[in-house]
Amino acid sequence: MKNKEVANLLYTIADLLDIRGEIPFKTRAYRTAAQTIENLDEDIEILAKEGKLETLPGVGKAIAKKITEYIETGSLTFFEKLKQEIPEGIIELLEIPGLGPKKVAALYNKLGIKTVEELKKACEEGKLRGLDGFGEITERNILRGIQLKEKTQGRFLLNLAYENGSRYVEYMKQLPYINKISIAGSLRRMKETIGDIDILVSSDKPEEVMNHFVAYPEVKQVLLKGRTKTSVILEDGIQVDLRVVEEKSFGAALQYFTGSKDHNIALRGIAIKKGYKLSEYGLFEKDTDRYVTGETEEEVYRTLGLSYIPPELRENRGEIEASLNNSLPNLVTYEDIKGDLHVHSKWSDGLNTIEEIAIKAKELGYEYIGIADHSQSLKIAKGLSEERILSKIEEIKKLNGEIEGIHILCGTECDIKQDGTLDYPNAILKKFDFVVAGIHMGFKMTREEATKRITTAMDNEYVNIIAHPTCRLIGRREPFDLDMDEIFEKAVETNTYLEINAFPDRLDLNDIYCKRGKEMGVKFVINTDAHSITHLPYMQYGVATARRGWLEKKDILNTLPINDLKKVIRC
């Protein structure tokens, strides 16, 4: 799949055209097309060969032609020429906060600056202040920007942002002038990684709120501070943005600040067509500027003729159209979840005993908990030998007799070997209440090999669930190159459930594959892969991923009550 490669090419072209000074609408067109291709679940090469590129939203004649040339010849004349005009390397300058295309163009054209190092030197030598639009403060700000960029990593895992954001909100609530407060941005949409934390407040005393906000003990640096908007950097490098509005704007502001940007632009487009103007301050009549509504999100959507759209869906991936014709899914909720079917105990590499896990699961309100320890080949993870399985089954039998109010199921997370066969023979597999199968080593495979390995495992009659199907680790390991459509077809054919692994660095399957899989009839299960009882609450991130993938209660195995579950997994 060259989707990512083609998307990156288009993003790069957009950046270079911005620096060249093209009108923003043109560069936005390139970015829209890039985004479409990045999120595409089909292979761009196949679409190009079939001449279907222009069916993609945001891809027209000009961009389709460029993609076709790039795929057929491996290079793009337009891009090569562009790079001669503007060196590709200067794009890294755009990553410095405070530097945009206009300033970067000036630095390159007037001072010949192409790298961060050259820029640093020029700032230190005071060479920028002579340029139009630059001054001494600009030089200092750029040096700070470079420092900031060097120190902070890119995006943060969802759980880390969630915990930080919750603490900040609790701190903010100490101030009596806070009327309403909400997390917004990608964190409210529960995106898999978070660029920064966005918080919205309604208050009649914005100055007091801002002062309280910047006085938070973990604040390292105040980036900007105004009457309605303030941004800070925390000690651990995460940025937090605060917006403060009046009560009558809270809903419109929450809508704005929750995003996504693309969702906002699309919604504002609808507002225009209906004779309104939508901003963070409310919905207004376009001609008279008369305030129409804005206190709640529901009112804003309703007045625009839309049913309420849950934050997780606001990515401009069809949710606005679905809302307009009342066909939004009825999303699965955390309360729908009746149990967790992928938990490790002390029997393999987990931290807790089965008893401790069962008690915690009961506390969480579950009906059942599935202990799925590693299989024999995973020696470093203390994978269970065939003899130890029998003892474990005995222990669970005993615990089920002792502990009221929770059903403990005995499963395994059985390794899928290179050839797609399983790490236990069928005679052993049939002893488990359920079988989760997953890949844990031998990650170097071609697309065909990886796909075959998983589909072969699904053909085994005892396999109920495929764990973390793409095996990605966010920020550390790329997902397998897989023919997902083939995997989905096989899952439907063999009645195998695909896991939404809720562990924050996995979230695998991701939201996009959930949506695509559902369209093909796939069923899912949301599991935490907990290695400690402190991981069991990660379930919420799995549910969020399912919701972002448009999934409903009926799509998820572990929303079933215990008796129905037992029928489905035949135990």
Added chain:
DNA sequence: GCCGTTTTCGGCCCGACTGTTTTCAGTCG
């Protein structure tokens, strides 16, 4: 550069904060 059940041309979201701009451009959300 893309798009169209009002349009094949003329729109394309709208506003906050900062700095050197003496009246607003650039960047960011």
